[in-house]
Amino acid sequence: MSTDNEPTISGPPAAGTEIETLIGSLERQRGTFAWKCGGLDAAGLRATTAATTMTLGGLLKHLALVEADYFCVKLVGRRPGPPWEAVDWESDPDWEWRTAAEDTHEMLYGLWEESVARSRANLTKALAEGDLGRSAQFAWPDGRTPSIRRMLVDIIEEYARHVGHADLLREAFDGLVGEDPPAP
Amino acid sequence: MMMTAADTPWEPPVAGTETEAVTGALDRLRWTFRYKAGGLDAAGLGKAIPSSTTTLGGLLKHLAAQEDYAFTVKLSGAPMDEHWADNGWDGDDDWEFHSAAGDSPEDLYTLYDGAVERSRARLAAILADGGLDQLVHVAWSDGRHANLRRLLMDLIEEYGRHTGHADLLREAVDGLVGEDPPAGWRR
Numbered sequence: 001m002s003t004d005n006e007p008t009i010s011g012p013p014a015a016g017t018e019i020e021t022l023i024g025s026l027e028r029q030r031g032t033f034a035w036k037c038g039g040l041d042a043a044g045l046r047a048t049t050a051a052t053t054m055t056l057g058g059l060l061k062h063l064a065l066v067e068a069d070y071f072c073v074k075l076v077g078r079r080p081g082p083p084w085e086a087v088d089w090e091s092d093p094d095w096e097w098r099t100a101a102e103d104t105h106e107m108l109y110g111l112w113e114e115s116v117a118r119s120r121a122n123l124t125k126a127l128a129e130g131d132l133g134r135s136a137q138f139a140w141p142d143g144r145t146p147s148i149r150r151m152l153v154d155i156i157e158e159y160a161r162h163v164g165h166a167d168l169l170r171e172a173f174d175g176l177v178g179e180d181p182p183a184p
Numbered sequence: 185m186m187m188t189a190a191d192t193p194w195e196p197p198v199a200g201t202e203t204e205a206v207t208g209a210l211d212r213l214r215w216t217f218r219y220k221a222g223g224l225d226a227a228g229l230g231k232a233i234p235s236s237t238t239t240l241g242g243l244l245k246h247l248a249a250q251e252d253y254a255f256t257v258k259l260s261g262a263p264m265d266e267h268w269a270d271n272g273w274d275g276d277d278d279w280e281f282h283s284a285a286g287d288s289p290e291d292l293y294t295l296y297d298g299a300v301e302r303s304r305a306r307l308a309a310i311l312a313d314g315g316l317d318q319l320v321h322v323a324w325s326d327g328r329h330a331n332l333r334r335l336l337m338d339l340i341e342e343y344g345r346h347t348g349h350a351d352l353l354r355e356a357v358d359g360l361v362g363e364d365p366p367a368g369w370r371r
Contacts, residue, residue, distance in 0.1 A: 147200075150196065164344065164347060165352060
């Protein structure tokens with residue numbers, strides 16, 4: 001079998017189980033997101049396009065927060081850790097988007113990568129203790145508690161949509177386009 | 185006024201089965217995409233942002249094609265739906281994206297809505313025969329066939345990403361932003 005055209009991110013298995021497929025799908029979006037945001041300096045991460053205030057740096061910080069919220073707070077009931085706990089979200093609900101402009105690119109890449117690493121460890125631990133039908137450690141305002149399955153599908157949708165934002169932001173900054181990272 | 189599930193039919197089940205969760209996610213993205221692309225005239229559907237050639241009209245036609253392709257060629261090996269008989273894909277892989285500029289908004293919305301209806305019926309039919317483990321027609325060059333689960337997850341990722349494009353395009357057209365349609369929204 002030729003591997004010349006194998007994509008860098010292979011995606012979920014062709015015919016895997018539910019867990020393999022959901023995690024493979026999430027990892028493909030994480031990998032694609034990292035590619036679309038990768039290798040830029042502060043100017044690149046602060047650039048925006050057309051009518052929106054969104055930036056790639058803001059996306060990195062926002063998805064680092066989403067990872068901590070989903071896989072730390074909601075999945076296993078732990079505290080989100082720094083820098084999230086010090087934020088007054090009531091008075092500053094868009095804090096992560098706004099403050100990304102003040103962070104260096106090393107801080108933004110590092111924050112997202114650490115958050116993803118912690119998410120992977122927490123999900124592995126949770127799945128070792130139960131299946132996808134297990135309830136998360138939080139409830140919606142109406143009292144219902146989603147399953148881990150529902151949380152995973154939600155974050156896959158969230159990621160894919162933000163990767164779509166990253167597609168257009170990155171194209172506007174330096175013209176990089178494409179669906180998947182190029183083969184090495 | 186009390187909000188009911190009928191106001192937000194795009195919400196997937198809270199703790200459903202695998203099939204309910206995956207089909208629910210796909211349908212939520214269809215609703216959201218359609219909301220973001222909805223109610224525009226030709227100028228709105230044809231507007232691009234300066235650095236990209238993508239338009240909402242192009243996305244409607246592209247996702248209509250993706251819907252029909254996924255649930256004919258990829259699912260069973262059947263040919264694409266007859267709606268694509270006069271396509272220009274021979275030598276032009278992006279035909280649907282740029283030819284959308286010559287289509288009326290009415291035609292684009294009708295094409296997309298019809299494709300979603302056909303897909304829902306085809307998916308319901310295959311799910312009546314079995315679950316997400318069943319192998320589908322599409323295969324890699326090494327002979328591995330995808331299962332229905334993988335086909336659906338690929339489409340979910342595709343939709344999510346294009347809905348992200350629609351987010352920024354729509355914001356540029358008329359400032360509409362937001363993650364979900366407002367309760368009670370209908371196309």
